[in-house]
Amino acid sequence: MASTSSPIRVAIVGYGNLGRGVEAAVAKNPDMQLKGIYTRRDPSQLQPLNADTPVHSMDVLLSHKGQVDVLILCGGSKDDLPRQAPELAAHFNLVDSFDTHARIPEHFANVDKAAQGGQCTALISAGWDPGMFSINRVLGEALLPDGATYTFWGKGLSQGHSDAIRRVEGVAGGVQYTIPVEEAVNKVRSGVRPELSTREKHQRECHVVLKDGADAEAVRKTIVEMPHYFDQYDTTVHFISAEELARDHSAMPHGGFVIRSGNTSAENKQVIEYRLQLDSNPEFTSSVLVAYARAVHRLAQAGQHGCKTVFDVAPGLLSPKSAEQLRAELL
């Protein structure tokens, strides 16, 4: 775990919000070097944050094997990562942010097979949920086995729910915020281990721009009654102008809490809380990916091949500092 003298060479695969976040994050880590961005688009059309960052076509990626220590995959969990991660893990060490919780075991198996075959190290599902929140769920349970874990999300912009709103007839645009119910959070914090329904944990707040001539009440009803997305929640719908949407709702804040509440004896309750308040969800996720890229590089150097998750990574591996320095300064 000693600090290496030559920088860790990373590359970005896919350049959306997450890719831009990774470019910004690598610049804040002096032990890392960004070798380039690989895109399916025309490389000449892509505008990296730093004009000096090399941009390549995905087609040449395989020929750059040996020039990159770790790939950071910045595609989507629906279509990109399930295909890309197993393909690339046969040739490169990599990290991804695969976040379809239900399909993680399947994704793990596919990536593991490829990485084992190629003697590479791949870490899937890094980010904050899955990711840092998952770590806190595991630690909470391990430290307080007689207890209950609660995850709250928000206040934050939910991409999936915003997309659902925008598909409603009569809607020109809109965003959805997920908001933890304060009463529920405080009850959990008090250590009483309440049973909470979906409705009791989160509220949903929509800001919607109507198309010309659309029926506001019909739109509102369609949204709040939408099965799975909204019907199990208390949802409020605010109608706003296109200007207000652009001015007040283009940031991507998010965050939330993981709270473990448990008893170490009949008399004594203990509460552990992990909280994130994020101005930018994609930039934070990117920062997590970059720190895990460092860990992946070290695991690969130690010959620990195959697929890993955040559960397999010791905290010290994420830091650029040496083990000695960490013990002396931060323990």
Place this chain on the structure above:
Amino acid sequence: MASTSSPIRVAIVGYGNLGRGVEAAVAKNPDMQLKGIYTRRDPSQLQPLNADTPVHSMDVLLSHKGQVDVLILCGGSKDDLPRQAPELAAHFNLVDSFDTHARIPEHFANVDKAAQGGQCTALISAGWDPGMFSINRVLGEALLPDGATYTFWGKGLSQGHSDAIRRVEGVAGGVQYTIPVEEAVNKVRSGVRPELSTREKHQRECHVVLKDGADAEAVRKTIVEMPHYFDQYDTTVHFISAEELARDHSAMPHGGFVIRSGNTSAENKQVIEYRLQLDSNPEFTSSVLVAYARAVHRLAQAGQHGCKTVFDVAPGLLSPKSAEQLRAELL
């Protein structure tokens, strides 16, 4: 990381508040078995929580080698652990809660030498600070390199400061609570990265029982002006009766916050907060020790000998669940 079928056999060395907490914690972990308590006192005089727990003299510990997978050292950091941990690490896997931050590198070196020599695995400085707070300092820095870390303690009973009060002439008894200054915590949470003096971060609150005929004002002055312990803080002293002290101040609550605040870009601040609210400081520390005993057992089984810290332990190693189960249920 698969769940083992035979229980992990642990033993407690030293039976004070921490030892009692470990006895309670092991009972909440079905994959562990408490083989016994080892004490320097007369074993027949010791009253374990569970009357069936075997109690032995320290003198026989070495002859029980092979019957115990991991020792949990529950002595003090001042006199017991610096001597015991290196001695025992030559023969047993073990975990301790050594918490003299400044002497950790020295303690690590001594324990590492012994553990390497004996092919044993020893983990030092487990607990919450050092321990869980340390992990969050490392993770915070790794995820948000452009940022600042703040540790606040309390509201909680400080053993060291309570002892200092009790040494003052005219004092028959007393306790000291460390209290984070709410204003400072809120400023840090807002993401502005303030520079905070010692006085601005914590207050100290003392509850003191006077000896007959003692001069209250002289006692108060001696306490609030005590170098290092109190002079750098705003300290309030309340005089109470011996009955009030026993009735209202015999619990050992503690806790605190580690907050990392940083920027991922010029526009976007991100705040990570880890918070503990503990009804019982020793019982929580004990629960952490027990979870790390599980990890130590697994590291030893994997042939990873020598001295370790919480920075070297992957989260999954702390859980009784298999890696498959963790990925499916908690990622």
